Amino acid sequence: MRLLLVEDSPRLRDLLAESVHQAGWRLDSVATVDAAHLAIRAVSYDLALIDLGLPDGDGLDLIRDLRRSGFIPPILVVTARSSIEDRVAALDGGADDYLVKPFNHIELLARCRALLRRRAPQYIESIIIGGLSFDPASGIVTVGDEPLSVAPRERSVLELLLRNAGRVTPKQIIESKLSEFGGDISTNAVELAISRLRRRLAPFDLPISIETIRGIGYLLREKRQDG
Numbered sequence: 001m002r003l004l005l006v007e008d009s010p011r012l013r014d015l016l017a018e019s020v021h022q023a024g025w026r027l028d029s030v031a032t033v034d035a036a037h038l039a040i041r042a043v044s045y046d047l048a049l050i051d052l053g054l055p056d057g058d059g060l061d062l063i064r065d066l067r068r069s070g071f072i073p074p075i076l077v078v079t080a081r082s083s084i085e086d087r088v089a090a091l092d093g094g095a096d097d098y099l100v101k102p103f104n105h106i107e108l109l110a111r112c113r114a115l116l117r118r119r120a121p122q123y124i125e126s127i128i129i130g131g132l133s134f135d136p137a138s139g140i141v142t143v144g145d146e147p148l149s150v151a152p153r154e155r156s157v158l159e160l161l162l163r164n165a166g167r168v169t170p171k172q173i174i175e176s177k178l179s180e181f182g183g184d185i186s187t188n189a190v191e192l193a194i195s196r197l198r199r200r201l202a203p204f205d206l207p208i209s210i211e212t213i214r215g216i217g218y219l220l221r222e223k224r225q226d227g
Contacts, residue, residue, distance in 0.1 A: 001025040001116060001136055002043065006036045006050045006059065007078065012101075016049070019105040023112075024139030024155040033057035040066065045073055047115055052079040052090070060093050067094035074115035078103070113137050127162045130208035130222045132201070134162050143204045150200055153178055157193045161210065161220040170217040194218055 003025055007013050013029040020027040028043065030036050033056050040048075048066070052059035063075055074096040079086070082100045090098055096118075097111055116137040126135045133142045139155060141148040150158060160177050161169055174190045186192070198210055207223040 001046045003027045003112070004036065004039055004043070004045045004048045005029045006033075006048065006054065006062065007031065008051065008053070008055050015105070016108070019109060020112075021152050023109050024152050024159075025112075026156070031055065033059075033062045036062055037065075040071060047073055047112055048075045049078050049112075050075055050095075052077060052081050052086070060090055063090065063094045074118065076108075076111060076115060078108070127159070127165075129162055129165050129220070130206050131204075132162070132206055132208060134159055143201075143206065148200065151196070154193050154196050154200070157190075158197055161197075161218060165220045165222065168213050168217050168219045172217075174217065190218075 001024075003020060005013060005016055005020075005027055007016070007029065008031040010031075013031075017027050017029060028039055028045075030039050031054070033054050036048075036050070039045075048071075050059045050063060054062070059077065059079070063077075066075070075094060077090045077095045077098045078101060079090075079098075080101045087098050096115055099108060099111060126133050128134075131144055134140075134155075135142075136159065139152075141150050141155060141158065156177050157174055160174060171190050174193070178189050178193065194210060194212075201208070201210075209221055209223060211219045211221060213219055
């Protein structure tokens with residue numbers, strides 16, 4: 001899942017980025033209306049978080065413009081404006097939910113998950129392969145009925161491999177996925193993430209394998225069952 005945050009407070013952008021990454025999602029942050037329009041033209045987002053008080057315009061006008069231009073993903077308003085008039089105007093203007101600052105980040109993530117669940121089923125349904133299940137909306141990985149603890153970076157790589165199960169995922173694509181968590185990645189970041197995933201899955205003896213395709217990338221494959 002890839003989210004867009006339109007918020008002019010650098011501190012809040014940093015705090016929300018940390019929470020969103022821990023949930024296993026990607027987050028792009030911009031501070032202005034103009035930057036938001038540029039980002040949305042360049043990237044396909046699953047959810048937008050929009051502040052109403054922006055330095056170059058009003059977030060409500062941005063929401064209205066996005067809806068008029070055909071922007072379909074859910075929009076969650078995050079703002080200090082708490083009046084009922086502001087809430088009604090935002091919801092009538094195209095927002096799907098409204099959260100007043102200051103807010104608890106746990107509640108923010110819960111509201112994001114609720115909005116993501118409303119999307120078309122093909123985007124949010126769980127991916128299940130060989131007894132391993134991944135829920136894109138919650139970021140929860142399970143083996144059978146047992147939750148599996150996977151770090152956010154490795155979880156993001158696992159989602160990519162699961163979505164491409166049976167096909168080779170190029171190493172460059174995985175590197176791009178890892179870089180979305182911010183900061184420079186090491187030259188062996190992909191190998192390290194794959195190694196950690198293999199160690200986490202090894203105790204369960206699942207009928208799947210993560211194979212190295214030398215010089216190209218990695219392949220998650222469901223093993224054939226004898227008999």
